[in-house]
Amino acid sequence: MRKISFFLSLTGGLIVILICIYGFFLLSQRPGLPPEIDPQNLVRIDEIDIQQGMDLEFILSQKSIGDRSTFYLETEGKVEKKEARYVPYYSRILFPLIYFIIGLFCFANGILVFLLRSEDSRARIFYWASLAFASAIIISGGFYCLRKDWFSYIPGVLYYFSYPLAPALLLHFSLNFSKIKLKINKFIIYFPALIFAGFLEATFVNASLQSSIEIHRFYQSVVYAFRCYVILFVFLSVLTLIISYRKATLEEERAQIKWIFYGLFIGLGPFILLRQLPLIFELKPLISEELATVFFVFVPLAFAFSIIMFKLMNIELVINRSIVYAILTVFTVSIYLFSVHLFQNIFSKFFSTRETIISVFGALVAAVAFHPARRKIQVFVDKTFFRIGYDYKKSILSFNEKAHKMVNSEHLTDFFLLKTKKTLPLEHLGVFVYSIQSGRPKLLIGKNGDIALGSLPSLSFKSDKILARKKAVRTEENIDFSQEKAIEEKNIEMVIPLSFRSSDLAGLLSIGKKKSGERFTGDDLELLLTMARELALNLERIRLLEEVFEERAERKKLDEINRLKTEFISTVSHELRTPMSSIRGLTEVLQAGKIRNKVKRDELLNLVASESSRLSQFIHNILDFGKIEKQDKTYNFQEVKLQPLIKEVVKLAQYRLESEGFVLRTHLPKKSIFLKIDQDAVKQALTNLVDNAIKYSSDEREIVINVIEGKREVEIQVEDKGIGIPLEGQEKIFKGFYRHPEAIRSNPKGVGLGLKIVKHIMDAHKGEIKVESQSNRGSTFSLVFQKS
Secondary structure, eight states, X not given: OHHXXXXXXXXXXXXHHHHHHHHHHHHTTOEXXXXXXOTTTEEEETTEEOOSTTHHHHXXXXXXXXXXXXXXXXXXXXXXXXXXXXXXXXXSSHHHHHHHHHHXXXXXXXXXXXXXXXXXXXXXXXXXXXXXXXXXXXXXXXXGGOOSSGGGHHHHHHHHHHHHHHHHHHHHXXXXXXXOOOOOOHHHHHHHHHHHHHHHHHHHHHHHHHTOHHHHHHHHHHHHHHHHHHHHHHHHHHHXXXXXXXXXXSHHHHHHHHHHHHHHHHHHHIIIXXXXXXXXXXXXXXXXXXXXXXXXXXXXXXXXXXXXXXXXGGOOOOOOXXXXXXXXXXXXXXXXXXXXXXXXXXXXXXXXXXXXXXXXXXXXXXXXXXXXXXXXXXXXXXXXTSHHHHHHHHHHHHHHHHHTTOOOHHHHHHHHHHHHHHHSOBSOEEEEEEEEETTEEEEEEEESSOSOOTTHHHHHHHOSSEEEOGGGBSOOXXXXXXXXXXXXXXXXXXXXXXXXXXXXXXXXXXXXXXXXXXXXXXXXXXXXXHHHHHHHHHHHHHHHHHHHHHHHHHHHHHHHHHHHHHHHHHHHHHHHHHHHHHHHHHHHHHHTTOOOXXXXXXXXXXXXXXXXXXXXXXXXXXXXXXXXXXXXXXXXOEEEEHHHHHHHHHHHHHHHHHHTTOEEEEEOOSSOOEEXXXXXXXXXXXXXXXXXXXXXXXXXXXXEEEEEEOSSXXXXXXXXXXXXXXXXXXXXXXXXXOOOHHHHHHOOOOOSOHHHHHHHHHHHTTOEEEEEEETTTEEEEEEEEEOO
16 A cells, blocks of 8 residues: 555656646746836736736736737826737746756655655655645746646646645644644645635636636735735744754754754745735735745755755765765856856957957956865865764864873863764763783773673673674674674663773773664764774873873982982981080080089070970971871870960970070960860970971061960960061971971071971861961961860
């Protein structure tokens, strides 16, 4: 039954085409007014008065080229009578030929879609819509084709059947194509078309057979309503497409709808807006019927673009690129020859030169003008007819350009996933890279998918071919289907191996379904393979860079460790030797009994005690730093009264402060403050801060210790008027062995461990150390403790 319907449809289409060809040849016999007759002033022809705009159309349909008539022209209230013969309506065959080419293009579109997708209801509707639209364009009106024999009525009958049917078929196609779920009976769509077709056919045949202008005037009144019907149905079709565009989720679907919309808007827009609408309101059309009809070419063009570029109705049309190049080159050459001819005509009007010289000169000028056309044609063909391949090539070049600049494998993989999915919309795309250690794969990168892919890594490592399911691809070239079951179990479509030059690297891409639901084409696989190769090359490049960077960093780190070790030993030796030398010298003086003055002797003993305390603190810091580095440092937290602890720290530093001319003031709350802390650790932290204040103070030797109690925290501030710390160095001072250059210049003593230890102590107390400092204006260090 389907075959019978298929062949009947094709036969019906063939009959329509033959009638249209016959109608096209009749157009050459369409009579027109003599050149001297102005239709604007024409009020009567022979015995028939012209009362309505379309009366002239009917009168001309009853005449033949060469017939003589009497024409009555009204000018400034006076009627003038002229006799003249009818001339061909088309002085040149240009416009009928344009109609014929547009119509043939529509026929070709409709037949191609029907042959490729005859089982699809959308393709069948599109086929009949193309036939109806093409018929109306080629025949260009029923009355224009009449001759004296009955056979000339057939194109007119077809015209008045096709024209009303075309808007209904367009609306039906739009509703069917858009998949909008509206329960509309087909009868509702086609009923107005059939009513108008019946009225137009009846009035056309009766008016023609009876040569009745009155029947034709009734026909004109029906045409006004018919124009409203055409505009309404075209508007509904466009509205349906707009709604479909907004609901479409896939870019391919949106592109299909967009091109159809472009075709309808550009092709039918001038005809509807600039001609039909003014006629409905009895206004003068803004453009002629011939010019409005020329725009119809964009309708089949848009559908053709949508089929070739975006596989409208899932039609995969394979066109050889060289054929398209050749067709457009012929078109360009035609323009070239036309321009030579035009230049020759223009030039000959102004200069009396031999025709041969003009032709040669014109050819040279045209050749220069059209020389760049060849390359532009190729770019146009690539963009328009082979857009997918063009976009794929563009995406690969874009990926390569940015990938070569990347130095991070994570960023490169993310960019690969983004670029690939944007170019080829996929439900799933995963990247997995492994390092091969002792024959076993260890995952390095697992992106955008299930990293537990089980047996897939071992499968892909054994083959350099694509592993795929047969139903997922349109080609079998260089594809291995032996692991189809394993791939299907993982709910993916195929696996593409990543080819690394290094034997200790391996990888794969896991590919899901295309979002369009279509199978993978050769172009799709070529894109994925090329992108996979580029990804593997760049991942390997980044890995080599990372190895070089790591080697450099390791070497630099070893050099820095050696430098710090040498500097540390030198500094520690100096820091230990200085107080020990002082202690030894003072002890020898006291033992010799040379100092008999009790006050002087006590002063020397205090100095020995101060140097011993300084030595003890230094050794304590070094030992604590070692514990911190080994993560062996422990703390003993107890409830401790804060004020006595601060006074003890001040007392230990008192002799050194006095001997070096410092004034130390403390501002302690009268109310006792208790904190749960490690007493010795906090004492060490405060001692380190006071020691730094002494060490880095300049001429203004004043130190202030403030204790500020808040609702939830207690803050101990140590403020000095020293050299200060530049902003860029304030983050680094809490790192081990770091000393700012200004600090080294001010006081070479020290190894840069004190503040590192203070930071560790505060972190252990879940507190913080803050610094506020300005160069040459002093510093304020704050120890912030949370209340228990």
